[in-house]
Amino acid sequence: MSIYQATASAPVNIACIKYWGKRDTKLILPTNSSLSVTLDQDHLRSTTTSRADPSFTKDRLWLNGKEEEINEGGRLATCIREMKRLRREVEDKEPNAPKLSTFPVHISSRNNFPTAAGLASSASGFAALVKSLATLYQLPAHPSQLSLIARQGSGSACRSLFGGYVAWEMGSKPDGSDSLAVEVAPQSHWPDLHALICVVSDDKKGTSSTSGMQQTVETSALLQHRIKHVVPERMEAIKKAILAKDFDSFARITMKDSNQFHAVCLDTEPPIFYMNDVSRSIIALIVEYNRVSVANGGGYKAAYTYDAGPNAVIYAPKENLKEIISLIVKYFPQAENFKDPFQLFGTQGVG
Numbered sequence: 001m002s003i004y005q006a007t008a009s010a011p012v013n014i015a016c017i018k019y020w021g022k023r024d025t026k027l028i029l030p031t032n033s034s035l036s037v038t039l040d041q042d043h044l045r046s047t048t049t050s051r052a053d054p055s056f057t058k059d060r061l062w063l064n065g066k067e068e069e070i071n072e073g074g075r076l077a078t079c080i081r082e083m084k085r086l087r088r089e090v091e092d093k094e095p096n097a098p099k100l101s102t103f104p105v106h107i108s109s110r111n112n113f114p115t116a117a118g119l120a121s122s123a124s125g126f127a128a129l130v131k132s133l134a135t136l137y138q139l140p141a142h143p144s145q146l147s148l149i150a151r152q153g154s155g156s157a158c159r160s161l162f163g164g165y166v167a168w169e170m171g172s173k174p175d176g177s178d179s180l181a182v183e184v185a186p187q188s189h190w191p192d193l194h195a196l197i198c199v200v201s202d203d204k205k206g207t208s209s210t211s212g213m214q215q216t217v218e219t220s221a222l223l224q225h226r227i228k229h230v231v232p233e234r235m236e237a238i239k240k241a242i243l244a245k246d247f248d249s250f251a252r253i254t255m256k257d258s259n260q261f262h263a264v265c266l267d268t269e270p271p272i273f274y275m276n277d278v279s280r281s282i283i284a285l286i287v288e289y290n291r292v293s294v295a296n297g298g299g300y301k302a303a304y305t306y307d308a309g310p311n312a313v314i315y316a317p318k319e320n321l322k323e324i325i326s327l328i329v330k331y332f333p334q335a336e337n338f339k340d341p342f343q344l345f346g347t348q349g350v351g
C-alpha cells in the first residue's frame, strides 16, 4: 500500500511596508499592499508534515504537538479545502492519479521559535502548511498561485512562499484573485543585507493582529490617510531602493513605515501599544547611530522595524553587524546572557 506523505518548511518574513487592515475579512484582502524580506535562517521556520490516508476519519492538525480544532469555515479548513480543490483539478486531468483529494489529511506543524510573540509564526505556519500540501498533492502550482491560498490562512503568510524581497500586491478584484505575492528580487540580488532579531520578550502578545487591525480599520482616520496617500508611493520607492541596493533609502522608508504602523495603532480606539520601553530605547540607539554616521559624512548604517510586538528587527549591511551587536550589548547588557527580558536572537542573511 502506498504512503502519501510530504514535509515542507517555510521561513518567517519581516515586513518593511506593513500590512495592517482588511477590506474583506473572510477572503483576507488587505487595505494596502505590503513588502517584506523573507529570512533564511534555520531557526526561524515552520516545518509541516501532511499525510493523506483513506483510513483517517477526518482532517486533523497538530501545532507543536498539540491538536488544534479545525473549525468548519475557519482559516485552516479553507486552506485545506482550497488545496484539495487544486488536487481535484490534477485528478480530473489524470484519471490514473490517486484520488488523494478524497482522503482526509493529518497535518503536524512545528515552529522552532516562540509562537505569537510578534515573530510572525502564522506567516511561516500557513506558508509551510500550503507548501506541504502542494508537495503531497504534487501540484504544478507557481508560488504566486499558492500565495492566494496561504493568504486565506493568514495575510502575511502569502509573502513567505518566496525567499528574498517580496511584495503582496493588494489587488482590486472582489474575489481576491489578484491579491497575491510576487518576487521583487531574490535573496541573491542583495545578499549583503542582514537582519538582526532582538527578542525583547517572547510573551504572547496582548492584542492579536487580526482583531487589532480591524479595530484600526473601524476607528482610525490616520489609517485612511496611510492607505490612500502614503503606501502606494512608498511601495514604489522601496522596490526601487531594493533593486538599486540603496541602503540609505531602504532604511529611511523601512523606519518611517514602522513608525507609521505604530502611529496608526496608537490612533486606534482603544489605542494599541505593541512596543515597550526597551523597544523605544533600541529605536533611540539606532537613530543616534545613524545620526553620528551621517554627521561624519557617511550614510545610514542600520534600520529598525517592529511588528505587532515589542521585538526589534534591525536590517543592516553585513559589515555593520559587529558594531551594532557590540552597541546593543553595551547598552542592554542582559542581551549577552540570552536571558529575558532581552534576548539577542542572532544574526542572519535574509532571503
Ligand code: 2P0
Residues within 6 Å of the ligand: 014, 015, 017, 018, 019, 020, 028, 034, 120, 122, 123, 153, 154, 155, 156, 157, 209, 210, 306, 307, 308
Ligand atoms: C506585516 N503584520 O505586514 C504586519 C506588520 C503585523 C504588523 O501581517 O489576520 O498575522 O492573519 O491576516 O498576517 C500580522 O498580520 O494577520 C501582520 P491575519 P497577520 O507583517
